[in-house]
Amino acid sequence: MAVATTADIEEQAARKLERYRRVTYRSFMFAAVGFVLPGLYGLEDAYTKGDAGVPLIVAVVAGLALLAWCYTRLVRAGLEGIVSRRDVVGSGVVAAALSLMMLTGPWFSVVPVFWVSAVVLGPMGRGRIVALCAGAGVYCGVVATVAAERLYPESDAPWYVIFPVLTALYTAVSGFVVFVNRYQRRMWELHQEAYAARDALARLAVTEERLRFSRDLHDLLGHSLSLIAVKSELAKRTVRDDPERAGAEMADVQRAARDALREVRAAVRGYRAVELDAELAGVRAVLEAAGVRCEIGRPPGGLPPEVRSVLAWVIREGATNVIKHSEARTCAISLGVHRGSAHGGARYGDSVVLEMRNDGVRGAETPAGSGLTGLTERVAVLGGEITAGRHGRDGFLLRAAVPLPPARERGADGADAGQALPAGRPA
Structure with a gap:
């Protein structure tokens, strides 16, 4: 009769872990639409207004494609727990350059936020996360303040009022996105830990069963085999001088062997029994x-x-x-x-x-x-x-x-x- 083996359970657990990994990864990939589509729309809006020529449009589209590729690498590496400093710096430079397009419209303000959300998926302390959000907020605040004076010259708000407000806003948005992404990454880590714990418990159960079986086998056969060895040696020594005693000793050996065989069979029946x-x-x-x-x-x-x-x-x-x-x-x-x-x-x-x-x-x-x-x-x-x-x-x-x-x-x-x-x- 087929039974649920450890390999069957392990295979199903591995399939579930892989399924959850794909769902987590695809959710981050779907989120990338959040900066690609606004960027393309903002680019189209800038071209319509005459703020961007064809060379700039080509450069920005290439930059969005490059940032999307970097975002994919950051997400994959972050879920695996290893992030390359080269990927972080390179993608940061691209995100900073694309953020300058806020001077033509507000749609590109989502680019640095999504870059921060991808970078924090890697192993990073709380202090570095706070510094990263604050740095992104200050940079976006500076660019957005200049863009506000350029795009809305009729506004009466001075720059020293706009700058802190926009900096606080971008920092808060970055912090919220970081919290959501770190929480989702933590859920992925919990799934990995549960999978590893289940695997460790299975190995421990197998080890304990092997130890129990070895103890039972030693208790069953240790005394009987020692008795058989001693009796056989004694019979060997007395076979010439005292054949009758040697025959009696061999009879004891035979009884001991039969008793040991009976005990082993009883133990095997016990192991095979299903209660x-x-x-x-x-x-x-x-x-x-x-x-x-x-x-x-x-x-x-x-x-x-x-x-x-x-x-x-x-x-x-x-x-x-x-x-x-x-x-x-x-x-x-x-x-x-x-x-x-x-x-x-x-x-x-x-x-x-x-x-x-x-x-x-x-x-x-x-x-x-x-x-x-x-x-x-x-x-x-x-x-x-x-x-x-x-x-x-x-x-x-x-x-x-x-x-x-x-x-x-x-x-x-x-x-x-x-x-x-x-x-x-x-x-």
Whole structure:
């Protein structure tokens, strides 16, 4: 039966991280329209008014293209946490030159603001950010003050009033844009940290399991193999002088080897066994690690071991299908006992019903795979049945019904086992 391996979960987590990286990067690229379009409109306005000739227009269009290319490099490098000083200085020179076009119109005032918003995506301290915003505000204030006196000569406001107001305005706008971009970059960093933490936890869990297995193996075989070695050495020494004693020692060796083999087989059965409560906890951890909100109902008490085992296999395969074949956001698992009819004062015909519901099913319904086929065979051994298929618009329902033996065969604990539980009741 297919199970959700670490590689499957890791692949899905990597896809989600890459998807979020693309969304973040494209959002910054879409923001670049905020200085390209106003620049082109301002250039067209300046040409219409006769403030810009053809050579200047060609130079400004080339400058906007170069700044857009530099902006792309700054954003990509900033998300990776490495920014080249050459890119910062070069793009700053281009942005400063384009900002001089504010002398022909106010549309180019967005250019230095967008340059600052791209530069601060790289690793930068708070002091440098404040200095960068203040520097951009002062530069824009100077150019905008000169532009205001040129474009609006009828204004009565003196330059020493216009300059501080415009400087404060540009500094505040730069600070706001920096805050928004740094916040979005921090969200990207949190996604990276969550991905790294999940990977570290997975490696730690594997390491702990290996240590547990090595301890169990040492405890199981250490004494037996030491006994076999000592007895074999003693038999070798006494085989000529005392054949009977040597035979007795070899008989002890044989018993020790058989006992060790029996213990190893019992341990292997224990490792291979699938327990319902442990599987529910494991499935919750796996699904939530994969970004799926998991709601699990409390399992009924008094279920026979073989029933608990087969239900655990159903839950494991269902979780595998959720991870591999859907983009689920939620998964609900419910367990309940459905009562049969009564005859002669004794109940019979009870069955335990497991339902797994998830959303986010992709594409058309596909034929049942080998996993569901294997589950059907496992459940059929106990006389049960499995149904699986689309449920609603984008949902999927996996339902397993397994009959239970009469209550007197299950013992006292099973006499009042498990009222039917609604899906999603917290465990």
